[in-house]
Structure formats: C-alpha cells, structure tokens
Amino acid sequence: MSKYKLFLLRHGEGAWNKENRFCSWVDQKLSEDGVKEAQDCGRLLKEQGYKFDLVFTSILSRSIQTAWLVLEAMGQEWVPVVKSWRLNERHYGSLIGLNRAEMAQQHGEEKVKLWRRSYDITPPLIDESHPYFLEIYNDRRYTTCDVPIKDLPRAESLKEVLDRLLPYWNSTVVPEIRNGRTVLISAHGNSCRALLKYLEGISDEDIASVTLPTGIPVLLELDENLKPVKPRQLLGDQAKIQAAIKKVEDQGKAKPST
C-alpha cells in the first residue's frame, strides 16, 4: 500500500546536449529549451496539485536551476533545497567533453558501447592533461564536499555512482521520507537511473535499457519499506512524454562516422 510519494526529475537540455557531448561534471548551464522544460514541469506539478516539503539537488547548477524553476512555477520557492555532490551526474572520466563520434574515433565503437551500457566498467580516469580537469577540480564547490577533493571520483561506472549516492540516500533522504515529507530529487540522467535501479531492483543487465526522458517528473509510490508499490509513473501529457522519450533515445544513437 502506498505510504510515501517520491518524485525524481532529470533536468532538461544543456548546451552540450545539442552537440551530443558528455557534460558530466562540467558545470554547463541549461539551454533556453532546458529552462522551458523545467518551467513546464513546474506548471504541470502545480496543476496536478502536488506539494513538496523538501528538494534535493546535485551541486551542478543545471539541476539546481531546474529545481528553482520548478519551485517558482509552483509558488513553492520557500521549500528548502538541499544540495550534494552525491547526486551529481555520473563522472565520465577522460571521456568528458568528447562527443559520441570523437569517442568512437578515439576508443572504438565497442569500447564506447561498453562504457555506456555496462553496469560496472569504469571509463578511463580524467587527469591533469584533460582540458576540463582544472575547471572541475579547482572549483570551490568541491572544497565543500563531505570527502576531500583528492578522494572525489576521477571516473565512474554506473555502479560507482550508486556506491556514492546510496549512503546519502540512506542518511539524508530516507529519514525525511519516513517523516512523511514529500521529496523531489532534481538530478541527472545517470544519478536518477542509479537510484531507480536500487529502488526498483533492476538487474545489472536490464538497467542498460532504462533511460529517463528529460524534464518529465517521475512519481514513485513507496510502501513503508520504501519499496515501490506500482510501476513508476511519468507524469503529464502522454504524447509529450513519448516525444521526450524519443528525443533521449535518438541522442543515444551513434552518429555514422565520416
């Protein structure tokens, strides 16, 4: 029997999404479309009468901006927003900044497919030679994390995302849910997928084929053990949801190399 409601939201389009580049821990802003996706999401949630008590985001600005836009559209700007690196997007290591064509060129299609779809294979680590290394690790926000900068990831498999997310889920999010608070998690494609895998008990093989559309709120109804009592619900107009799913799937398809 449904006791708790949990909402997950994958943020909308950033500038690099259009170029099909792995953004990951680079702090890209939402594009104009991404902003609109967040506002539409907020309007939908308002129309359907949802009321949040608490919002969790990563420390990447696109997930924070998304949360702010959703709260603004709902007239719930006063709701507390709590931010943690543990909800950050998956760290893609040295693949950060490459587009899918460049990745296939540098590493071969098979390797790339493996890194993207396997559960526990880690991409090559980012190092100081990488063009985005300093932009990430010199950023002041990473001095505020609950691990020292030197211990933050240099690359992650999806498994490693869950490994650093789960302690936060247990220590910080679960107690709030158990206190009856309606929580929104505004995060990223892979951090949302990792959490879904855990909550829904999706296998290591099956998780590869699970993708969340952007900007579409996902409602999970949980029992007193925080297990889903029914399949996840993507909220909103069904045609719009189908279009959003298709958009994400199309982005995933490798472009033919020239």
Add this chain to the structure above:
Amino acid sequence: MSKYKLFLLRHGEGAWNKENRFCSWVDQKLSEDGVKEAQDCGRLLKEQGYKFDLVFTSILSRSIQTAWLVLEAMGQEWVPVVKSWRLNERHYGSLIGLNRAEMAQQHGEEKVKLWRRSYDITPPLIDESHPYFLEIYNDRRYTTCDVPIKDLPRAESLKEVLDRLLPYWNSTVVPEIRNGRTVLISAHGNSCRALLKYLEGISDEDIASVTLPTGIPVLLELDENLKPVKPRQLLGDQAKIQAAIKK
C-alpha cells in the same frame, strides 16, 4: 580589526512598490526591474570577487528570488540557501495592502507617521476581515515555521521585528559567521534595518532616519565580537547608489 565580512541585501522592486502599497507578508513577486536589480547586484559582487559560503533569506519569495538571481550571476548556485520567517519583512497588520494615501485617509497622517517611524508602536492587528488575511495565514509555508501559526505576528513594530529576528541571528547565523563563513542575508527593508540597528547600536530615535536602498549590497566588516569595525559600505558605483537612495 576586521575579522568577518557580512553582506546584507534589500531586495528590489515588487509590483506593489510602484503603487506604494505596504506589501509586508503578502507574497508579491519581484517586478522586472526588481529582477534586474538582483542580477546587477550579483554581477557587481562577482566582479569584485566576493565568494559566499551561505545565504539566508526570508520565506517570502521576493527575497528568495533575489538570492537565486544573485547566486546565478556569481556562478555560485551551489551555495546553501537557508530560509526563515524570522527574516520576513515587518508585519504591517491591518495596513497591509493599503497605499499611503488610503492609510492617511483611514487613520490620519499623524498616526501613519507614528507607525512608520516610531521604533516600538505596533500598527493595528490584521484580522479575518482583512482582504489578505487568508492569503497569508492559509499559506502552507506558515505551517513550517518554528512557532505555531496562531503565535505568528498579526502586526509588528520595528522593535517586534528585532525581537523575533535576534534569536535566529544568535542561534543560526552567528555560529556560521564565527566558523569563518562569508554570509549573505537577502531580506527586506525593515528586517535589514532591524539587524543594522542591533549590530551598529543605532538608537531608537536615529533608526527612523535609516533606510537602505534596494538592490545595493551592504558590506559590514565585523570584529571577533561581531561589532562593526568601520561604517557600513554600500558597494558599487557611487552614482548608482545615490540614485537608489534617492528612489
């Protein structure tokens, strides 16, 4: 000797400011100009290289929106933002929603001047007959405060603003400052004035003539006892500051 830096910011224009209506606890949004004021403030703070560790706001959306716009302009969206009713604008009781002309009509110029400029005279309480009563007290945000709704103010003097603000300052803001964190308080005209009165030791008479311009960040440099070591600094272009004060 300056040990800590504290920043205060009075949010910019809301729709009712233009009509000269007391907005108070009605949750008005920033106007387009108010949004721009916040963005300009953020850009200035960024240019001057300031880095916040923590932001406090009221639970009225115009102060939160201001904080968000400032953080966005500075690329510091990740900085924690903590919200409390204790930083809300002064509660103007039954005068809420009236413009200055209507107020003078209903109560007389002298009374209005007294309520606005005295330190400890409370305006008439708001009650259920007031057009904005339900909009305020039925709002879910007031179920999340650290006092029950029935104990929230129904009107406040400036003194009463400080009375409910000071415990929060002491319990929640001061420890952060003492931990070396650079704090921004994004709030309202009267909540900022009340805090300034306390920090700077301004008398009950003198506080009447202190007003903060909107959208201009105020820097207070404090010693280890959290006493200011120099006069407050309004940051930014002096011509712009003069124009804001005049406005």
